[in-house]
Structures are given as structure tokens and as C-alpha cells.
Amino acid sequence: MSPMKLCVPGDKLCSVEDCIPGTGVYLRHGYIYSSLAGYVLRKNEGEELPVISVVRETETQLLPDVGAIVTCKVTSINPRFAKVHILYVGSTPLKDRFRGTIRKEDVRATEKDKVETYKSFRPGDIVLAKVISLGDVQSNYLLTTAENELGVVVAHSESGAQMVPISWCEMQCPRTHVKEFRKVARVQPEYLQA
Amino acid sequence: MAGLELLSDQGYRLDGRKATELRKVQARMGVFAQADGSAYLEQGNTKALAVVYGPHEMRGSRSRTLHDRALINCQYSMATFSTAERKRRPHGDRKSTEMSLHLKQTFEAAVMTQLYPRSQIDIYVKILQSDGGNYSTCVNAATLAVIDAGIPMRDYVCACTVGFVDETPLADLCYAEESGGVSSLALALLPRGGQIALLQMDARLHQDHLETLIEAAMTACKGVSKVLDEVVRQHLQEVSVLTGE
Numbered sequence: 001m002s003p004m005k006l007c008v009p010g011d012k013l014c015s016v017e018d019c020i021p022g023t024g025v026y027l028r029h030g031y032i033y034s035s036l037a038g039y040v041l042r043k044n045e046g047e048e049l050p051v052i053s054v055v056r057e058t059e060t061q062l063l064p065d066v067g068a069i070v071t072c073k074v075t076s077i078n079p080r081f082a083k084v085h086i087l088y089v090g091s092t093p094l095k096d097r098f099r100g101t102i103r104k105e106d107v108r109a110t111e112k113d114k115v116e117t118y119k120s121f122r123p124g125d126i127v128l129a130k131v132i133s134l135g136d137v138q139s140n141y142l143l144t145t146a147e148n149e150l151g152v153v154v155a156h157s158e159s160g161a162q163m164v165p166i167s168w169c170e171m172q173c174p175r176t177h178v179k180e181f182r183k184v185a186r187v188q189p190e191y192l193q194a
Numbered sequence: 195m196a197g198l199e200l201l202s203d204q205g206y207r208l209d210g211r212k213a214t215e216l217r218k219v220q221a222r223m224g225v226f227a228q229a230d231g232s233a234y235l236e237q238g239n240t241k242a243l244a245v246v247y248g249p250h251e252m253r254g255s256r257s258r259t260l261h262d263r264a265l266i267n268c269q270y271s272m273a274t275f276s277t278a279e280r281k282r283r284p285h286g287d288r289k290s291t292e293m294s295l296h297l298k299q300t301f302e303a304a305v306m307t308q309l310y311p312r313s314q315i316d317i318y319v320k321i322l323q324s325d326g327g328n329y330s331t332c333v334n335a336a337t338l339a340v341i342d343a344g345i346p347m348r349d350y351v352c353a354c355t356v357g358f359v360d361e362t363p364l365a366d367l368c369y370a371e372e373s374g375g376v377s378s379l380a381l382a383l384l385p386r387g388g389q390i391a392l393l394q395m396d397a398r399l400h401q402d403h404l405e406t407l408i409e410a411a412m413t414a415c416k417g418v419s420k421v422l423d424e425v426v427r428q429h430l431q432e433v434s435v436l437t438g439e
Contacts, residue, residue, distance in 0.1 A: 006430050008350070008423055009349055009350060010349030010350055010385070026348065035346035035347055037342075057434065095250075
């Protein structure tokens with residue numbers, strides 16, 4: 001890779017007619033300025049103008065955004081909702097845990113009123129969910145698992161072994177062969193190991 | 195006051211500097227591994243350490259959450275050994291609270307908080323040795339720490355304290371000059387756009403001199419920004435050499 005140019009916050013990079021602003025930059029009076037200390041990256045996305053962004057070696061904290069798929073761990077359940085800690089946003093681990101809530105009506109897409117949180121999640125489960133709202137002053141991030149690919153991915157049975165999914169609503173313990181109810185995520189075919 | 199001349203006839207100050215000369219600025223970024231961003235800055239004999247955590251989820255009172263931007267939480271404190279006499283109350287006293295509010299105001303102007311709604315950025319600054327210009331050193335150290343943490347900012351924030359003696363503006367006051375009854379003005383500037391983030395003065399100054407004093411402060415801040423720029427670029431190059439880019 002050719003040596004990339006160093007830039008600091010406040011550096012004028014180019015005019016808005018030459019490039020489209022990406023991450024790490026901001027627009028002011030028709031010019032693009034850098035907002036981070038790092039390297040300037042120009043990428044041709046296929047449209048007419050290249051996208052200009054500033055990157056650092058260590059990525060800054062990413063915040064969960066609306067529509068992002070997050071990986072979280074269930075901390076407590078309640079007949080009305082489940083509280084989770086958000087650990088990963090996409091595939092980036094977070095340095096700090098953010099708190100989230102999965103309401104009872106957001107667990108499934110069908111038969112929302114007949115959901116029992118005790119039969120969908122248990123504390124300690126790892127769940128794939130999507131952010132639907134950043135919440136307001138009182139609440140945390142609101143998440144949903146109302147899709148086939150969202151739900152529990154890793155769960156441990158009451159005897160402590162990691163369970164195997166059998167259907168979209170059941171998982172089985174390989175040691176005791178006891179079936180437990182969970183809202184299971186459908187694994188994408190490309191992630192299954194032969 | 196007999197004997198102590200803040201500005202001699204030849205134009206030299208108490209420590210031998212000229213009127214517009216700044217003290218030596220030395221700084222290092224990334225001094226702590228566990229914090230998201232940190233910096234240590236010396237301006238003459240004044241030494242400050244700044245640490246930045248964030249952006250992270252709101253801690254403490256959730257009612258202070260801002261729905262569209264990040265909340266900047268600043269804390270200023272002085273080490274008990276930083277002054278000539280041991281300081282009895284390093285934080286919580288009125289001066290520290292006022293400084294913390296000033297720092298918060300300064301950084302809210304520069305940090306792009308709209309990118310991190312409903313989260314919090316913590317900036318903690320500690321003065322290890324105090325020899326005048328505490329606020330300016332804090333702002334400069336905190337700027338480097340915020341850049342080290344990778345939090346987007348519009349521009350550097352550079353600060354300097356200036357005083358007015360014998361019709362001459364003195365740049366970068368030391369403790370002896372500040373306590374010698376000089377009308378001092380502290381200015382925090384975003385150097386490239388020339389935008390003032392904070393201007394503070396609580397002394398008496400004739401209106402005619404205000405313009406000159408602000409001009410002198412802006413020039414001094416731009417001088418500081420050059421030094422900070424050098425430090426940041428050098429740090430970036432060092433880090434890239436280590437990661438093998």
C-alpha cells in the first residue's frame with residue numbers, strides 16, 4: 001500500500017465537489033475537514049466521486065445504531081421483558097457493556113401475546129438481536145428477536161452442558177437429553193461447520 | 195510592590211522571557227494503557243495529566259441523558275502536592291467545580307457530540323504541579339487526550355492565559371505574574387477557524403485594551419497549536435511504526 005497521508009483534527013482535506021464524506025470527517029462551508037488524527041483513505045465505490053474517510057489503527061468505540069445486529073447476553077428475565085448486556089455490535093466487540101431490553105412482544109413475529117419469556121430466554125443465554133430503538137430517558141436500548149435469524153445462539157442447560165438446537169423453539173441437552181424451550185435463531189447455512 | 199518588576203525596561207519578564215514568548219511546552223500522548231485516551235503535558239513548570247473515557251453508556255443519573263448528543267463530564271482536580279503549601283481540599287471546592295464547568299463548556303464546543311447520542315464522555319484532568327495557567331494547561335492536555343481516544347473533534351482546542359502590564363500584553367503567565375495583580379484573561383481557541391470556545395476574565399481592564407489583549411491571546415494560542423500538532427503527528431508516526439503500517 002502506498003504511504004497514506006497523516007492528518008489531524010481540523011485539517012482541510014478537499015472540497016465537497018471532489019469527494020463524498022465518509023467516516024471521521026465533517027463538512028463545513030463546502031469543504032471536507034478531518035475530525036480524527038489518523039490516515040486519509042480514499043476509496044472508489046463505483047459512483048462518480050470517491051469516498052474520503054479518516055481511519056485510525058485502533059477503532060473507536062462503536063455505538064449500537066438502529067437496525068444493527070448485536071450479540072448480547074441475557075442477564076435477567078421478567079414476565080414482561082428480558083434484560084440483556086450488549087457485547088458485540090456486528091462483529092466488533094465493545095469495550096463497555098451497554099444495557100438493552102427485549103420486550104415480550106418483540107420476541108417473536110407471530111402470536112406475540114402468547115409469548116412466555118421463560119420459554120424464550122434464560123439468564124446466561126447468548127442472543128442475536130436487532131436494535132429497534134435507542135430508547136428514551138427511562139429505558140435502555142430496545143431490541144427485537146422477531147425474525148428467523150435472530151434469537152438464542154448459545155445456551156446452557158440446567159445441568160451445565162451446551163445445548164443443541166432441534167427446532168425453532170426447542171433445544172436439547174446432549175448429556176441428559178432433556179429438551180428446553182428457547183426462541184432459537186436459525187443458523188445461516190454458510191456458518192454451519194460440516 | 196517594591197523590587198519585583200513584572201516587565202523590565204529592556205522588555206524581560208521575571209523568568210527572562212520576552213512579552214510574547216510562551217513557556218516551553220512538552221507533551222506525550224498515550225501514557226496510560228487502560229484509559230481510552232490519555233496525555234501528559236507540561237507548560238513551563240505547570241504539569242497536567244488528562245485522561246479520557248468514552249463514549250460509553252450513561253452512568254450515574256440517567257435523567258441527564260441527552261437524546262441527540264453525548265454528555266461531556268469533566269472533572270478537574272489538583273494534586274495535594276501541586277502548590278507551594280499542601281492543598282487541603284483537592285476536589286469538591288468551588289474553584290475546582292468552576293474549572294470543571296469551564297472545561298465542559300470548552301469541549302462541548304469542539305467535540306462532535308452529535309455522533310454519540312445518549313452516551314457519556316468522561317474527561318478527567320489532574321494538575322500535578324501548579325505554576326500559573328492551570329486552565330490553559332488542562333485544556334491543552336485534554337485536547338491531546340481526546341485525540342488519543344479517537345473521539346472526533348472539529349479542530350484542536352488550544353488555550354493560553356495572557357495579562358496586561360505597562361500597556362503590553364504578556365503571553366502565558368506564570369504563578370508569580372498571576373498573583374502579582376496582573377489583569378489576566380484566559381482564552382480557549384479553535385486555531386484553524388479562529389473560533390473562540392471560551393473567554394474568561396475576572397479582573398479590571400480598560401475597554402480600549404480588550405481588543406489588543408484578545409489579539410495577543412489568539413496569537414499565543416496559535417503558537418501552542420503548532421506545538422500540539424507536532425506532538426500528534428509524531429505520536430501517529432510512532433504508533434504506525436509499531437503496528438507495522
